[in-house]
Amino acid sequence: MIEMNWFLPTGGDSRDVLPGSHSPARAPSHAYLAQVAQACDGLGFDAVLTPCGTGCEDAWVATASLIPLTRRLKFLVAFRPALLTPTLAAQMASSYQRMSDGRLLVNIVTGAEQAELARFGITEDKETRYERTGEFIEVLRGAWSGAPLTQHRKFFDVADATTREVPDPVPPIYFGGASDAAERVAAEHVDVYLTWGEPPAMVKPRLDRMRALAASFGRSLRFGIRFHTITRPTSAAAWQTADDILAGIPPAAIAEARADFANTASVGQRRQAELTGGDLSRLEIYPNVWAGMGLVRGGVGTALVGDYETVADRIIEYHELGFDAFIMSGYPHLEEAYWFGEGVMPILRERGFLPPLDNGPAKVFSFR
Numbered sequence: 001m002i003e004m005n006w007f008l009p010t011g012g013d014s015r016d017v018l019p020g021s022h023s024p025a026r027a028p029s030h031a032y033l034a035q036v037a038q039a040c041d042g043l044g045f046d047a048v049l050t051p052c053g054t055g056c057e058d059a060w061v062a063t064a065s066l067i068p069l070t071r072r073l074k075f076l077v078a079f080r081p082a083l084l085t086p087t088l089a090a091q092m093a094s095s096y097q098r099m100s101d102g103r104l105l106v107n108i109v110t111g112a113e114q115a116e117l118a119r120f121g122i123t124e125d126k127e128t129r130y131e132r133t134g135e136f137i138e139v140l141r142g143a144w145s146g147a148p149l150t151q152h153r154k155f156f157d158v159a160d161a162t163t164r165e166v167p168d169p170v171p172p173i174y175f176g177g178a179s180d181a182a183e184r185v186a187a188e189h190v191d192v193y194l195t196w197g198e199p200p201a202m203v204k205p206r207l208d209r210m211r212a213l214a215a216s217f218g219r220s221l222r223f224g225i226r227f228h229t230i231t232r233p234t235s236a237a238a239w240q241t242a243d244d245i246l247a248g249i250p251p252a253a254i255a256e257a258r259a260d261f262a263n264t265a266s267v268g269q270r271r272q273a274e275l276t277g278g279d280l281s282r283l284e285i286y287p288n289v290w291a292g293m294g295l296v297r298g299g300v301g302t303a304l305v306g307d308y309e310t311v312a313d314r315i316i317e318y319h320e321l322g323f324d325a326f327i328m329s330g331y332p333h334l335e336e337a338y339w340f341g342e343g344v345m346p347i348l349r350e351r352g353f354l355p356p357l358d359n360g361p362a363k364v365f366s367f368r
Ligand SMILES: Cc1cc2nc3c(=O)[nH]c(=O)nc-3n(C[C@H](O)[C@H](O)[C@H](O)COP(=O)(O)O)c2cc1C
Pocket: 050, 051, 052, 053, 078, 108, 109, 110, 111, 112, 175, 176, 177, 178, 179, 180, 182, 194, 195, 196, 226, 265, 266, 267, 268, 269
């Protein structure tokens, strides 16, 4: 089975990667986020990922406000371990499980960009931050275990760390990061290792390496991959939408983004930027994998583009490589959730990769 997730645009949304005069930005208001979450709930997505950072609404607050408006959708809440103690994070997650009937998943974000981290008062270098993340997860899991944890270590000195009740279920820990330090933390501590969307030839060796590294700690990992998507009934219509998005990107914005990516402290971000090198003539880096959004967008810059069958086939190809969690998104997130959820997901369901919709096929009134 595939775990199929969508993205909650808590940093705002638009029709284009860069909103312009013909495409106004949509604010991440409560009403709009509720529309996206309710669409995903009805379409049968497992969860929605939130980002974390200065440019978006706080993930705990934003997602908690959507719990009573959704029925079964889970929330993959991103947060930075340098900003709170692991026992407090354990308590927040534990409460979240009781308030939501177990709908929390956590995404632990170590963070890469110094300027962004400095806004929060984080000055440690990346190696140290990853070391902190590893220790943080140990205490977090200890506080969730039901047996109070006492541990005196480099970053955290805790006595009897625990929560009011053991969370049910204990939230699985998702985590992304492509540097060596990130890979070590993932292999030793996390449940689901996330990568940005890269072509199979790039991700396959990483998956093999991560399986071996996790095995050296006596563990195994699940793998997740993050892509945008542009899918329509026909390939021509999907590629036309990709072309329209590209037409909305001014060349100056591409140059500005390239300069910014050249200074990134994130290995994962550098790899995304190198997929095209800013060259507009080689944006389809693998069949149906289009890197146009990454010309200007930080984070994931690749989209699965094509008709419904083709995008479903590509997802199955990545699934066969070893990914069982997918985190998809598209501009705008509401409309694109419907294109994907009503176009691609029924095919994956029919082929046995997704569970049936719990509300079954809809009956629609007709006058005939
Ligand atoms: C799927 C995914 C989601 C991520 N979400 C965020 C995020 O919301 N905020 C953020 O600052 N970094 C985010 N990151 C970045 C990583 O958490 C990590 O900080 C970064 O990749 C570290 O750099 P590295 O690749 O050099 O290890 C994400 C990475 C992945 C793969």
